[in-house]
Amino acid sequence: MNDMGTVWLILAAAAATYLTRVGGYVLITRMRTIPPRLEAALNAVPAAVLTTLFAPAFFNGGLDIKLAMLTALIVSLRYPGLVMLAAGWAAAMGSRHLLGL
Amino acid sequence: MRRSEVLEGFKGGLIIALSSAPFAVLFGTVAVDNGLSVLDAAMMSAFVYAGASQLVGIELFGQHVAPWLVVLSIFAVNFRHILYGAAITRFITQFSPVQKAIAFYLLIDPQFAEVIKRGEAGRPVTFTWYLSFAAIIYVPWVIFSVVGAWFGSMIGDPRVWAIDVLLPIYFLGLVVGFRKRRNFFPVVIVSIAASVAAYHFVGSPWHVSIGAAAGVLLAALLPLPTPPAEIRAEGSPVQ
Numbered sequence: 486m487n488d489m490g491t492v493w494l495i496l497a498a499a500a501a502t503y504l505t506r507v508g509g510y511v512l513i514t515r516m517r518t519i520p521p522r523l524e525a526a527l528n529a530v531p532a533a534v535l536t537t538l539f540a541p542a543f544f545n546g547g548l549d550i551k552l553a554m555l556t557a558l559i560v561s562l563r564y565p566g567l568v569m570l571a572a573g574w575a576a577a578m579g580s581r582h583l584l585g586l
Numbered sequence: 587m588r589r590s591e592v593l594e595g596f597k598g599g600l601i602i603a604l605s606s607a608p609f610a611v612l613f614g615t616v617a618v619d620n621g622l623s624v625l626d627a628a629m630m631s632a633f634v635y636a637g638a639s640q641l642v643g644i645e646l647f648g649q650h651v652a653p654w655l656v657v658l659s660i661f662a663v664n665f666r667h668i669l670y671g672a673a674i675t676r677f678i679t680q681f682s683p684v685q686k687a688i689a690f691y692l693l694i695d696p697q698f699a700e701v702i703k704r705g706e707a708g709r710p711v712t713f714t715w716y717l718s719f720a721a722i723i724y725v726p727w728v729i730f731s732v733v734g735a736w737f738g739s740m741i742g743d744p745r746v747w748a749i750d751v752l753l754p755i756y757f758l759g760l761v762v763g764f765r766k767r768r769n770f771f772p773v774v775i776v777s778i779a780a781s782v783a784a785y786h787f788v789g790s791p792w793h794v795s796i797g798a799a800a801g802v803l804l805a806a807l808l809p810l811p812t813p814p815a816e817i818r819a820e821g822s823p824v825q
Binding site: 488490491492493494495496497498499501502503504505506507508509510511512513514521522523525526527528529530531532533534535536537538539540541542543544545546549550553554557558561562565566567569570573574577578581 | 629639687803
């Protein structure tokens with residue numbers, strides 16, 4: 486693929502992404518009220534989507550990934566995001582370089 | 587422009603900027619590895635500005651998949667934004683049309699999570715706060731993408747520095763933050779099962795849309811609470 490092709494691909498990806506970001510607003514403003522079941526569905530969106538971004542990594546990953554994510558899960562129940570990230574990262578580094586997982 | 591709102595936005599966004607910097611570096615590295623120039627990588631971070639989908643796009647680009655399929659896959663990974671846009675609309679009704687257009691351009695996962703958290707806590711979601719929060723994430727995202735593209739070859743194998751575990755851990759943490767919401771456990775369990783099954787039988791990146799659709803559909807079908815007014819109160823995330 487030539488360089489202009491890459492630029493067009495990036496611009497098309499940007500347009501598609503912007504469409505997803507503005508599309509929900511366009512849809513919701515066309516409707517006067519939010520039906521309760523739609524509201525319940527919208528409430529579930531963040532947990533449902535973000536779950537799909539980590540679940541396959543956990544189940545397909547090796548023991549090192551599983552150990553790191555379990556550590557992060559436990560730490561996240563009490564501590565803020567960056568502490569959780571550091572703990573998970575440390576667990577992954579430890580299990581790879583010290584335990585050889 | 588209220589100074590306190592600018593500072594509050596910067597402070598909230600800084601944690602996201604710091605935790606996403608490794609992913610920006612990773613993106614830049616992978617982008618150059620897969621045949622993009624440094625300028626292409628910078629453009630993609632600046633124009634698409636959606637981390638997970640950028641990495642999916644780069645991976646497919648490197649495999650020389652048809653361009654329309656790359657764009658469609660990025661659209662699939664980003665489809666969740668349609669629901670984000672619908673969900674934040676009630677908190678940004680006072681934005682002007684231009685402010686809304688800018689706000690939606692910058693609507694990434696943590697931005698959405700923070701708007702919901704702030705709005706549901708009854709705090710004003712002003713454009714000044716929104717833009718400050720977004721800017722402190724956006725600018726480093728583009729800069730670190732370029733840094734990654736330039737110095738990427740020096741990182742070598744991302745596994746050695748456990749760069750590859752940071753992204754799933756980050757998303758796991760975001761999900762844990764929503765654990766006090768209505769239907770949290772059934773939704774998460776169904777989304778886990780559906781996304782893992784889709785990953786095996788359909789393949790990436792479709793597991794994102796399929797897993798999310800399963801969880802959202804379940805939430806829509808589960809019995810509603812008797813007084814509808816309590817939906818929002820019970821739905822607010824902790825902290």
